[in-house]
Amino acid sequence: MEKKVGIIDIGSNTMRLVIYVQSQKGLPFKEIENIKMDVRLRAYLNAEQIVSDEGISLLIDTLHSFQLLLHHYKVTDITCVATATIRQAKNREDILHIVQERTGFTLMLLNEYEEAFYGYTAVIHSTNIKEGITVDMGGGSTEITYFRDRKLMEYCSLPFGSLSLTLDFVKGSVPTEEENEQIRQYVQTQLEGIPWIFNKMIPLIGMGGSARNFAQLHQHLIHYPLAGIHQYEMDVSTIREVQEKLKPLTFPELQKLEGLSKERADTILPSLEVFRLLLDLSKSNKFIISKKGLREGILYNKINGQDHSHPSLVDISIEEIIHDFYINVDNSRQMIKIANVILEQINKIKKMEKSITNKDVKLLEQAAYIFHLGKYLNEESSSHHTFYLLSNRSILGLSHRERVKLALVASYKGKRTFRQYIEPFKDWYTKEEQKKMCLLGAILEVAQSLNITKRNIVDDIKISSKNDDWIMNIRCHGDYKLEEHRIEKQKKHLEKLLKISLTPNFNR
Template sequence: MKKKYGIIDIGSNTIRLVIYERQKSGRLREIENVKVVARLRNYLTDEHILNDEGVSLLLDTLRSFQEITRHHQLDRVKCVATATIRQAKNQKEIVDLVEANTDFRIRVLTGEEEAYYGFLAVVNSTMITEAVTVDIGGGSTEVTYYKDRQLLESYSFPFGALSLKQAFVSGNVPTNEEIARLSSYLTEQFRSLPWLLGKKVPIVAMGGSARNVVQVHQLMKQYPLAGVHQYEMKRKHLLEVRRLLTSLPFEEIQKLEGLSKDRADLIIPALEVFRVLYEIVDATSFVLSRKGLRDGIFYEELIQPFGTRVFPNVLQESFFELAQDYDIRLDDVQHVNHLIAQLVEQIRSLQLYSLTDEDIHDMKRAAHVFYLGQYIDEEASSQHTFYILANRTIDGLMHKDRVKLALIASYKNKPLFKQYIAPFDDWFTKEEQKHIRVLGALVKFAYSLNDTKRKIVKQVKLSEQNGAMIMDIYCDGDFRAEEYQAEKNKKHVEKIFKRPIELRFHQK
């Protein structure tokens, strides 16, 4: 049986149970995600006591979660609590009641721990090496600054979307005056941390409010790609969402696609946090991380036995997971990459086509997942490959890079390429599109030289004779299958070199 892990996150706005299943690659796949909008923050009195109604709501919610965790036969469930329980003066009484009446024992996180786990989630699921992170919950907001993937600064502010709404907004939607007062307060708070000022780095945001902002923006622009992790917005995009939300009556905000109805009254205060922070940091972009606190806790537990809490290379880890999930033979990938290296070296030396080091990286990544759609269906492997890679979250790849990878790894011919790229046509210039086709054609040709997966092609040599190209291919074994595929695919390479190619296969 696959091992399952459970975590309960007791937040100020929502209480959530997430159950993960460990895949053969080691990746945790979410199989259950149950959310209760408890808004515990509303039950915290002015004296910072969680009242009886709030405690009763918490116990009822945890008992309902208990039925699910028992059904899944989970031995141990992590149960963490953040701002509201942290700020409650009757915290010990709450923890004792939960332990006495449920299967769970609450671990109350400090603000510093909450910020650290957010950092850990971001640094292990993106390739961004320097950033400011922000995680806005219902009752607290955590910010960190990291550089070279090392945490340098962190702070937990005792305000969140729910408490800001309580303090600054009288109705469901803030007035212009209320937004101005909120903005002034947030500016003062963020300016109190000198390490935030003018950093000129990306802001990486976590949590439900950030996710909802991104989903609203994706719907506004009819975004053609699935997934929100590593979605990138600029200042003008945050302002576009702000203009939309502040122009609508509350009833319309509640109906907005992409926005959870239970966040309709919190989204504008939360967005103001992101907007003001963007200004203070003088950020280069606003990037969403779908991975957050809960993921950070698991990263600590799952990676720590290996002597580190940070993956050495996030993207490499993602490709390893893809190889495991789709039964990709890494020895075949290695051999194809060896052939690609030979081809590139000779294309460069003969000055047949300009290939950069970044192009080589792109081709090697594509070779790793080339036609992985065969796992689903051999006949339509190109189509499946493009769909999977374009729509699956790949930690470490921004959305444009993911589409580029999908286009190279699924390359079959120009008509199919044009079909795949149609929704993303304005993402790439015509010159970039042509270049991506070239990279796809070279990877496809290299794969044809290992058609039978026997790794018999040992050496490829290119030369020019009387205006034509000669490709000598030296093999260790019967090469008829490879010769057939190479002859079939050479037309794509001939278009790159703008001249015919004569293939000469040799038995070593």
């Protein structure tokens, strides 16, 4: 039975409603609606730490708009949370009461630990990173955590965010060099009180609007060939390079900059200063973006409670793909069985055991499940659709490099199309890696040929060789004419890669 969950996040910069749906039990929740309002509640928090009546009215009006959408989608399971600005407001109890009275929402005010914890939870449920530092910079606060072996070790919440830094230090539309220096000194003083971030030499994982927008901006600047920012990786030098490109720009020029949200044109430089200092102090080896953050952390915690164990993230994502594209699982399992037997025997004959790793075998099996899934859209161009869909789809637990690798194997149709697909990414992989991907793809082509009728008639395969002449003895328990015809057309790719002549020999 379909299940829907709504989460309202009242931040210092933006208010957002996200609606998730689980189409059937056991499948992941999918985001079906995501509405953001740039309310900038922080701007209504005065010097006495009171949120003004105008700010409260804006809050209530926005919640009423969200209510209409929740009613349209028939969502009754709703979680409404607020973070730094309302948490820091002296009239927070009045705000909670007004929200309850005028909207019926029970507003949950997250404390500093909860806000940090939900961000950490989102990261470990959507990446395979074992040790890292997370930074979630909102409009009014910044939460930092350190986890090791995927367990939360340390956390803190700092009293600044992208919007509060802008409001407190920047007089004009963009910071001057002097104002940038003031921001830098203030943030550094705050970070110096957190000894556990120093010299960790592990990934820094950014989440929240500022981090996401930075990733989108960088992707546009370098003409990045993939869609999606989850697990997007950047070198530590990237922030400094982007800062130098942005500093000479006027505010109108920043607002027109491709990839940069118009609403964040005035907060992007203060945000980058925070990320840069964190990277410098922690000596992180890379900056990774997580699209999953506070709201997903709340969702995961709501679903799983305190149980943070979970099966392979990649396997979960592949199960979702199988469901979305109506893939025949029995056929995929037969392909895996055949492909593993072929790979094992090629290994023995070619003595490739040292070069084919357990990761390669896992890649072969994952690609077998979704091999040429693009035929769901168009049988004639299934390879093209498969590559595009997989390379541009977020697959939890896979970096962008690993995602493209999976797409290249699962879409394999020969070296010509492989070269075409890999062209924008050829610097990502060594020649040896490229040869291995072609081999795995060619093996899957043969495996698919040997179950082209999806009757699982192949019982066993034995390969014998004499120099470059290989005989593939294929024992079946049914009529094999169609499989025999198909493999004759598909074996050429494997023959070219291995520089052999392959003779299939079917028997019962």
